[in-house]
Amino acid sequence: MTTFESLGIEAGLLQSLETIGFVTPTPIQEQAIPVLLQGTKDFVGLAQTGTGKTAAFGLPLLQLINKEQRTPQALVICPTRELCLQIAKDLANFKAKKGSIGVTAVYGGASISDQIREIKRGTNIIVATPGRLIDLIERKAINLEGIHYVVLDEADEMLNMGFKDDIEFILKETINRESIWLFSATMPPAIRQVSKRYMDNPHEITVGKVNSGNANIDHQYYATQHVNRYETLKRIIDFNPGLYGIIFTRTKADAQNVTESLIREGYDIEALHGDLTQAQRDKVMGRFREKSIQLLIATDVAARGIDVKEITHVINYELPDDTEVYTHRSGRTGRAGKSGVSVSLVTPREIYRLRQIEKLVNTKFHKMDIPSGKDVCRKQFFHFIDKMLQADISNGEYATYLPILQEKFADVDKEEIMQRVAALEFDRFLKYYENAADLNIRDSGKGSRESRSAERGGRESRSSRSSNGNYQRLFVNLGTKDGFYKASFLQFILDMSGLSKDVLGKIDMKDMNSWVEIEPSAGNKMIKALDGKNYRGRKIRMNDAENGGGRRR
Structure with missing residues (x-):
């Protein structure tokens, strides 16, 4: 059986793992740790969320750090504040028995002054979200010249959120790094591009299937x-x-x-x-x-x-x-x-x-x-009964009131109590679901338009509306160069406008510009919501592609 000790983890860290209850390495830990402990090899690890990636890179980082030197030597970049705090907490648990290694989390939504003071006091590992880290770099509050190891955690999510330019900016600032460790659940082309541009023949491992779902x-x-x-x-x-x-x-x-x-x-x-x-x-x-x-x-x-x-x-x-x-x-x-x-x-x-x-x-x-209304009521009823039967009655403040309860229910038999409990608990459900409709889509036969549409995945409805010219076409000066993918761009324009996805047709994205098909009744609202606003310091221009400029050549 593989152990953390056999992977090369040192005694201080092993004690911490024993305290936490880590016994057997997960597959990603088993394959990654020996490679990362070398410290000089670029690395790509593909594994689904929840497979133990933090320990896979965290333990080697803590072992490679020179704790006598109180300067930032390792940088972990992750997409969100929550993940940033979680990684910092995990690293603190891993190093509990090893000694004074400084771990500092820097993220938006918290006092930047406090974070600057903590960095100046001396730290070894910076765990950061991209935006706050760039803010610190531009303020000259952090020096990344001593960074030897850069970890990109949840890399695909960072790129989906539009952090591609930020990541590249940060990597250009870590000029003396020895290795980049990239962890991701999926491997879209943008991540492969980052890998080719900034990594030197990385050692790549895949745990499970890339893009595959969790078997559980x-x-x-x-x-x-x-x-x-x-x-x-x-x-x-x-x-x-x-x-x-x-x-x-x-x-x-x-x-x-x-x-x-x-x-x-x-x-x-x-x-x-x-x-x-x-x-x-x-x-x-x-x-x-x-x-x-x-x-x-x-x-x-x-x-x-x-x-x-x-x-x-x-x-x-x-x-x-x-x-x-x-x-x-x-x-x-x-x-x-x-x-x-x-x-x-x-x-x-x-x-x-x-x-x-x-x-x-x-x-x-x-x-x-x-589920039908009756199915729901039945499920809720039995759940309540099971919950009642499993209730812990060994220690309860209610004991004082038992004599009063016994007196109240002295003339009420068990069946009536059960009926009263059911009526009290389920009256709302029973009334609501008494005449509940069947919500299932029933196939009305091979010739039905709905079943044909479902088989084609609704492609007819969208493409025919587009080809018949029932959509208005909008031009906007935002594209993939602004860090957008289709999903994040769609989320952005819907959030800005407050419109529903149902009003949109095709979205055609290029490097610097995009074209959006939208139902004519919603076109003006979309334009008013975006045109003239700012995105990353750049003024957004949106107009009708046919009448207001922005025509495709």
Whole structure:
């Protein structure tokens, strides 16, 4: 059996691992640690979220650091504040028995003055988000000339979030580095490009299949009409009373709307989106980790770096536009060997995209029937009964009141008590679901237009509208050079405008410009929302591609 000691980890770190309870290395740790301990070899590690990547690079870093020299020697770059803090915390646990190695986390949303003071006091490892690190570099508050090791963690997520230019800027600042260690769940062309440009013949390992889904995750989908999407979501939540999970939407407007609707109906849920302050975000995440709330609803950007254990379900209220994003979403569940469920709500026109995702994760999606009202009530009832029977009655403050209870129920038999409990607990569900409609899409025969459309994945509806000229075409001076991919660009323009994805057609992106198809009724709103605004210091120009300039040559 492979051990951390046999991989070359030194005594001080082994003691810390024993205290934490780390016994056997995971596959990524087993393959990466011997290579990284050399310190001079560029490295690419491809592995899904939750496979132990932090220890895979963290243990070699701590062993290679010269703790006598109180200057930054290693740099870990990650996409979000949450992941930044988590990595810093893990490194602190790993080094607990080794001695005084300084680890400093620098991220936005916290006092930059405090972070500068901590760096000046002397530190060895900087864990940073790209934006805050560049801020420190430009203020000349940090010197990266002594950095020997650069770790890019969750590299694909950083590129999806538009950090490509930031990463390249940082790499150009680490002129004396000995090696770059890149960890990613997927390997899109942009990451391969970074690898070729900045790394020298890297040692590459893959744990599992690239872009493959976690084997512990059951991928399910519910076919529903667009108008029934919200009602279907409620049915799924009600049918899974022990559910603890994240609901993903495309836009922050959708996240907020769904959250407000569910809260009004008594569900324990909070939204996580870009409009929250850091203090509000921390409060929401704190409540979610403590399980004070059952559900978190988030956009892909807002959810980056969330690492919460024991999530049972991920629900895709809408499928992501970039199929690779699905891997990141579903990877929030089924972690550390536990099982999880990834649920997608899919309209007939989205079936084709679902099939593409199936190929990407190399997993068959199971089609589920939307539960009926009776199914939901039955499931909720038995869940309540099981919960009641499993309640711990050994120590309770209620004991003082038992004589009063016995007196109150002296003339009430057991069957009547059960009936009263059921009526009290399930009155709301029974009334709501008494005449609940069947939300499942029924195939009305081979000749039905809907079934034909579903088979073609709805391609007809989108392409025909475009070719018939029913879309307005908008020009915007933003493109891939601005750090956008289609998914992040779509998220950006929808967040800026507050519009729904349903009003959009094709998006054609080039280096410096893009063209967006949009329903004419929504075109002016999109233009007003973006035209004249600033993005990274550059003025956005958006207009009608046919009448206002921006024609393609």
